[in-house]
Every structure is written in C-alpha cells, then in structure tokens.
Amino acid sequence: MKKDFLTLKDYSKEEIKYLLDLSGKIKKDKNSYSKVLEGKNIAMLFDKHSTRTRLSFEVGIKQLGGNSIYLDSKKLQISRGETYQDTAKIFSAYLDGMVIRTYSQEIVNIFAKYGTIPVINGLTDIYHPCQILADMLTLKEMELLNKDLKFTYVGDSNNVTNSLIIGFSKLGIDITIGCPQKYSPPEEIIKYARNQKEGSKLNLVYDPVKAVSDADVVYTDVWLSMGDEKNKQKLTDLKSFQVNYKLLKYSKEEVKVMHCLPAHRGQEITSEVLDGKNSIVLQQAENRLHAQKALLVYLYAN
Known part of the structure; x- marks a missing residue:
C-alpha cells in the first residue's frame, strides 16, 4: 500500500523521529544513498513560485540517483480543463512519484486519492509539512x-x-x-x-x-x-x-x-x-535538502 506525505497528521511520532534520524544519516553520509532512487522518475508540479522547495527537491532527487521532471501547471492540459482526477491517473502510469506545490490542499488530496504513486505536499495554503521536517531537524541538531x-x-x-x-x-x-x-x-x-x-x-x-x-x-x-x-x-x-x-x-x-x-x-x-x-535561518534552509532526501528515500526507495 502506498504512503503519501500530505500533512503531518498522517504520521506518527515514531515515523517523524525515524525521518529525522534518517535525515541526519543522509546528511553525514550522502554517498551511501547515491543510488537508492536509480531508475525512479519523480515529477514536480508547481503552481506557486519557489526557490528552496524546487532546488532542494531537484538536487535531492539527483543526489539520490533519481530523475526529476519539473512541470508548470499552466503549460499542462489541466489549464485547459482536464480534470485533476484524470491527470493523477496519467501521472501514475508514467511516474514513480510526485511533489505538488499549489494553493488548495484539495488538489494534493485528489492526486493522492486517484493516483497510485506516493504524493508529497510541497506546500499548500494550509500546510507546509516539508518545511517543518527541516525545522525539526535543525532543532534536533542543536x-x-x-x-x-x-x-x-x-x-x-x-x-x-x-x-x-x-x-x-x-x-x-x-x-x-x-x-x-x-x-x-x-x-x-x-x-x-x-x-x-x-x-x-x-x-x-x-x-x-x-x-x-x-x-x-x-x-x-x-x-x-x-x-x-x-x-x-x-x-x-x-x-x-x-x-x-x-x-x-x-x-x-x-x-x-x-x-x-x-x-x-x-x-x-x-x-x-x-x-x-x-x-539559524541558513541552517534551516540547508536542512530542507537533507530532510526531503530522507522523505524521498522513505517513500520511493522500497
């Protein structure tokens, strides 16, 4: 059964601690994880401007041996009326996973519901769980x-x-x-x-x-x-x-x-x-990369 990362509500205390521990291991020894996503294609569907989220995911996927595909929703058939449900099914046929950065949480939920691949919430108007993983990692390190x-x-x-x-x-x-x-x-x-x-x-x-x-x-x-x-x-x-x-x-x-x-x-x-x-803002920003790499390994490596 697939596992998504839509909100921290869906994750237990033990799972969060595991991700933080894994983040630290990957940060210290990135070479040991350089091929865990080999052959995996992960799309990044973004509706909002992004610096840290886009860079950290693109670099993270590459460092783990995977391939990232950046998609602007304005250039997809979604912008011309194709439903999110149909798009989710098509994405699932081509891809191993996806990261979504958008306005409505409902869009992320639809992709998770109708698709068969793990979905990561890269940011919505009501949740930003990837950021909080990095924040927790930063606090743990200190x-x-x-x-x-x-x-x-x-x-x-x-x-x-x-x-x-x-x-x-x-x-x-x-x-x-x-x-x-x-x-x-x-x-x-x-x-x-x-x-x-x-x-x-x-x-x-x-x-x-x-x-x-x-x-x-x-x-x-x-x-x-x-x-x-x-x-x-x-x-x-x-x-x-x-x-x-x-x-x-x-x-x-x-x-x-x-x-x-x-x-x-x-x-x-x-x-x-x-x-x-x-x-400690720069340490926070750097840890977006390491925390998200742990998330990618957790969701897509097995």
Whole structure:
C-alpha cells in the first residue's frame, strides 16, 4: 500500500523521529544513498513560485540517483480543463512519484486519492509539512528538540504555523503562538493539537512581549503570503509582532531565531536579526535538502 506525505497528521511520532534520524544519516553520509532512487522518475508540479522547495527537491532527487521532471501547471492540459482526477491517473502510469506545490490542499488530496504513486505536499495554503521536517531537524541538531524547549512562533498564522502546531503536538513539545487574536490559527488545528495523546500544550498569546518571554527559539514568517499581497491592513495589525532586538531582549540571551524564508526584511523581521548571531535561518534552509532526501528515500526507495 502506498504512503503519501500530505500533512503531518498522517504520521506518527515514531515515523517523524525515524525521518529525522534518517535525515541526519543522509546528511553525514550522502554517498551511501547515491543510488537508492536509480531508475525512479519523480515529477514536480508547481503552481506557486519557489526557490528552496524546487532546488532542494531537484538536487535531492539527483543526489539520490533519481530523475526529476519539473512541470508548470499552466503549460499542462489541466489549464485547459482536464480534470485533476484524470491527470493523477496519467501521472501514475508514467511516474514513480510526485511533489505538488499549489494553493488548495484539495488538489494534493485528489492526486493522492486517484493516483497510485506516493504524493508529497510541497506546500499548500494550509500546510507546509516539508518545511517543518527541516525545522525539526535543525532543532534536533542543536539538541533543542525536547520537552524542555520553549518555542514561540510570532506573526501571521499560516501554513507553516499550522504544520508546526501539528508536528509539535505529535512529539509532545509545547508551542506558543503570538499573534493578534484575529490572526489566530484555525480552530480545527487548535482542537487537533489539544487532542493529541502526547500531552503538549498549545498556548495562544496576543501580546508579543509575553509570547517571546524566556523563549529558547523565536520563529517568524512573512506576514503577506502568496495571494495575500494586497492585504495592507495586516501589516498595520502585525507591526508590534516584528522580530527585532527590542523584542528579543525578553527572550533568553542565547535565543535562536528561525524563519522559513523568503523574508520581507523590515516587515516581520529586521535585517539585523536575520543576519545576526542568533539566527539559524541558513541552517534551516540547508536542512530542507537533507530532510526531503530522507522523505524521498522513505517513500520511493522500497
């Protein structure tokens, strides 16, 4: 039976830990995995602009011995009315797997439902599970991924926030979300996290200073996601949640700052912080490659 990677909801604590361990092994010894995808063809169907997701998957597939095929949906028959269901069946006849980066989660779900090949969610409007695997790997490398971690996300609640909440709830690690109340995570995500058996706490805090108080890690993301660029009111509403050194003085002295990139310097984070000694952003970005290679091996090598 095939296994997809649509959301971290579908993965157990043990599976997530296995992927993180495998990521570390591949990162240390990439040559031992250089032929595991030999003969495999994996398509990358993208509706959204991409730097890290496209590069990390293309390079990762190649380093594992596979072949990647980049597809722009605007140049496929999908754009002329062919259904996603039919496209999924055709892709399954030609390919061994696919990565989808699109707007609606429903599109990813359709490909998974009607296709017979494993599907990876490269990003949708509500989930970004690949990013969170890389984030967890980064925290694990710094020996921070444990139940003592004080982790705060500040800013706009989005696909990254949703996936962080789900992932941390699976591992039993507390997470604080700092944002204006009207930008809180969806109620469905909140309920899901609070119902997990691992016993982690999800704290919603509407004051930025209280949110980052004594934090080990402060994470932020863009305030205006793709497709949301005209929402200028959000910039005003979120202004006090900018990650700058004035705010970080309330966190621990050695606080680590995370951002999934791309960053809008001067909006959600200052250049001083992004480029500063507390930033582990570049390590995060590099780990997209290693975490996704582990995912590719897990789904396609056997």
